[in-house]
Amino acid sequence: MAKVSIERLKKTFGSAVAVSDFSLDIADGELVAFLGPSGCGKTTTLRMIAGFIEPTAGTIRIGDDDVTHMPVHKRNTGMVFQRYALFPHMTVSQNVMFGLEMHKVEAAERDKRMRAALDMVRMSQFHDRYPRQLSGGQQQRVAIARALAIQPRVFLLDEPLSNLDAKLRLEVREEIRDLQRNLGLTTIFVTHDQEEALAIADRMAIMYDGKVQQIGSPEALYERPTNLFVADFLGKMNFFEGSIMEAGKFRTKNQRDIAIVGADRDTKKVGVRPERVTLSAEPQGPNALAGVIDTAIYLGSIIDVRIRLDSGESVSAQISNRGGEHIQHLSDGARMHACFDPADCVLFSE
Amino acid sequence: MQTTARADARIASSAAPRRKSRAPWATWLHRIFVVLMYLFMLSPLIFVVWLSFFKDAILYFPPSGYTLSWYHKAVTDSAFVNGFITSLQVAIIASLCGVTLGVAASLGIIRYAFKGSNVINTLLLSPLLVPGIVAGVAIYLAYLQLENILDMDVVGTYGGLVLAHICLTIPWTVRLVSASMHGLDPSIVEAARNLGASPRTAFWRITLPMLRPAIVAASLFSFVVSFENLELSLSLVGPGRTTLPIAIMQYLEFNLDPTIAAVSAIQILLLGIVMLVTDRFVKLSQVV
Numbered sequence: 001m002a003k004v005s006i007e008r009l010k011k012t013f014g015s016a017v018a019v020s021d022f023s024l025d026i027a028d029g030e031l032v033a034f035l036g037p038s039g040c041g042k043t044t045t046l047r048m049i050a051g052f053i054e055p056t057a058g059t060i061r062i063g064d065d066d067v068t069h070m071p072v073h074k075r076n077t078g079m080v081f082q083r084y085a086l087f088p089h090m091t092v093s094q095n096v097m098f099g100l101e102m103h104k105v106e107a108a109e110r111d112k113r114m115r116a117a118l119d120m121v122r123m124s125q126f127h128d129r130y131p132r133q134l135s136g137g138q139q140q141r142v143a144i145a146r147a148l149a150i151q152p153r154v155f156l157l158d159e160p161l162s163n164l165d166a167k168l169r170l171e172v173r174e175e176i177r178d179l180q181r182n183l184g185l186t187t188i189f190v191t192h193d194q195e196e197a198l199a200i201a202d203r204m205a206i207m208y209d210g211k212v213q214q215i216g217s218p219e220a221l222y223e224r225p226t227n228l229f230v231a232d233f234l235g236k237m238n239f240f241e242g243s244i245m246e247a248g249k250f251r252t253k254n255q256r257d258i259a260i261v262g263a264d265r266d267t268k269k270v271g272v273r274p275e276r277v278t279l280s281a282e283p284q285g286p287n288a289l290a291g292v293i294d295t296a297i298y299l300g301s302i303i304d305v306r307i308r309l310d311s312g313e314s315v316s317a318q319i320s321n322r323g324g325e326h327i328q329h330l331s332d333g334a335r336m337h338a339c340f341d342p343a344d345c346v347l348f349s350e
Numbered sequence: 351m352q353t354t355a356r357a358d359a360r361i362a363s364s365a366a367p368r369r370k371s372r373a374p375w376a377t378w379l380h381r382i383f384v385v386l387m388y389l390f391m392l393s394p395l396i397f398v399v400w401l402s403f404f405k406d407a408i409l410y411f412p413p414s415g416y417t418l419s420w421y422h423k424a425v426t427d428s429a430f431v432n433g434f435i436t437s438l439q440v441a442i443i444a445s446l447c448g449v450t451l452g453v454a455a456s457l458g459i460i461r462y463a464f465k466g467s468n469v470i471n472t473l474l475l476s477p478l479l480v481p482g483i484v485a486g487v488a489i490y491l492a493y494l495q496l497e498n499i500l501d502m503d504v505v506g507t508y509g510g511l512v513l514a515h516i517c518l519t520i521p522w523t524v525r526l527v528s529a530s531m532h533g534l535d536p537s538i539v540e541a542a543r544n545l546g547a548s549p550r551t552a553f554w555r556i557t558l559p560m561l562r563p564a565i566v567a568a569s570l571f572s573f574v575v576s577f578e579n580l581e582l583s584l585s586l587v588g589p590g591r592t593t594l595p596i597a598i599m600q601y602l603e604f605n606l607d608p609t610i611a612a613v614s615a616i617q618i619l620l621l622g623i624v625m626l627v628t629d630r631f632v633k634l635s636q637v638v
Contacts, residue, residue, distance in 0.1 A: 050540075050544060051543075052540055052543075071548075072540075072543040072544060073543050073544075073545075073546045073547055073548050074546075076546070077544060078544070078545075079540075079541065079544040081537040081540070081541060082537075083535055083537060085535060085537040085538045085540065085541040086538075086541075087538060087541075087542070087556055087560075088538070088560060089559045089560060089562075098542065098545055098547075098555070099545030099546055102545050102546030102547050102551070103545075103546050143541075146541075146545065147544075147545075150545060150546065
């Protein structure tokens with residue numbers, strides 16, 4: 001395995017900019033997820049790393065080698081595709097063998113590595129099947145074995161779980177994570193599913209409109225989003241527009257004061273996550289905004305409550321379901337105070 | 351493990367939309383219609399084969415008896431035998447060349463969707479649209495021009511005939527192979543490249559084998575189309591180089607005995623065998 005470093009990568013198709021100014025260093029053995037809505041440039045970036053797309057500008061290094069202009073078949077990356085992309089006219093073992101043949105591995109060694117790779121994904125007993133005889137999850141496991149058998153320097157996954165059903169998705173995800181940890185694979189995982197990215201990644205790069213919006217650990221991105229896109233894309237957030245009055249005090253457009261931590265003059269919006277908002281009949285703490293419950297939606301483990309504040313704004317709160325009295329008073333039309341800690345407020349300057 | 355696979359297959363088949371149940375009389379009506387359709391389509395074949403056994407030299411119904419002598423005459427008549435050999439040679443060479451060129455053309459059109467690739471695609475399919483007799487005359491006139499320029503014989507030569515037949519076979523390959531290529535997931539070839547295959551290796555080891563059913567079907571159709579072609583060949587054959595369909599037509603000008611039926615029956619049998627053998631290797635119904 002090897003580290004990967006990407007410097008000021010750029011790709012334009014005619015006048016359309018697909019990726020611009022993408023820089024990222026991935027450590028040896030690290031799993032980085034590229035997360036973003038479709039069309040954000042995440043797949044384009046992955047395909048540039050694999051070599052399927054020629055970058056317009058910038059450099060890509062794998063280990064110490066500059067691979068920016070190296071043809072695909074010399075890069076030694078192992079890629080897993082969304083639609084499995086197994087060779088339909090070859091058996092499972094022939095599929096895995098193909099890469100080993102291409103890498104001119106000796107015959108005896110080849111066989112051993114093919115078996116080891118299939119064992120790793122628990123597909124050995126299917127070695128003489130054809131892809132069409134396997135389920136989606138099994139096909140994707142074979143594709144993973146095929147990509148890893150060549151001992152690639154980087155493991156690339158392009159939405160590998162999107163075609164699987166929910167339960168299987170979870171299972172294969174765990175499997176990919178375990179393999180990645182145990183083998184110490186430098187891995188890039190492209191997905192549009194935030195839960196997937198949060199669960200699996202050491203670090204994630206959130207992309208939008210061809211640009212990286214923020215890079216960091218799942219926790220850092222969720223707790224401390226640096227811009228509105230990241231805050232809104234990852235989970236949900238309530239926003240209040242307004243401006244800073246003095247250190248620790250933010251006044252909304254509707255003349256409502258909110259206690260915050262910090263005093264950045266540029267602050268134009270304050271955000272708070274719905275699960276950090278508590279509801280109580282009596283005001284509690286420095287931020288207690290009075291209002292009436294608009295809707296309370298029972299979702300099993302949580303109750304999703306929407307409160308219309310007296311000042312006009314609307315606030316979402318997610319109350320965890322502890323049963324009994326705790327949730328009984330959460331009915332439409334009830335008067336409540338939406339309370340939250342100043343430390344839970346995130347400040348945005350846009 | 352066998353059981354899991356079977357279970358999977360069962361799930362897959364039950365997922366397919368079920369046929370709606372129908373009233374019994376509707377089912378019978380449907381069956382009768384299907385049988386009649388098949389009879390309608392097959393009746394020329396059935397009659398040709400039946401006629402070939404009639405004893406009378408002049409077709410007469412009902413026959414006064416049955417005989418195999420027309421078959422003997424068919425396989426000993428030098429016009430038919432030579433025609434058969436010429437047709438076979440032309441068809442084999444034309445379909446080999448046509449399929450090779452057709453595969454190359456479809457690859458170019460589909461893989462590199464270049465400017466004007468649609469025009470070329472339509473152009474390559476055009477021999478299907480032009481009436482054979484018109485195309486034959488057009489090619490004949492073109493060959494005459496070519497003879498003037500090259501100062502050598504083209505009309506009536508073997509090469510001239512094969513070349514015309516290649517034009518005839520290309521649309522079939524282009525149609526079948528490009529349809530098959532449209533259905534291929536491009537990431538399969540990318541996977542091969544990613545695993546270390548050069549573009550050329552990926553083509554020979556992955557792309558071509560995946561196109562195999564389409565190529566086999568294209569070869570078969572090319573062969574049949576060339577073998578039974580009459581209109582195009584009519585103006586292009588030279589003395590002593592008649593194809594089988596032309597030999598049949600020439601015979602018909604002066605005779606009306608069941609020899610023709612015997613020749614046709616043999617031809618039907620041979621093409622039928624070729625199709626059945628092909629179907630053993632490639633399920634034609636899946637490609638066409």
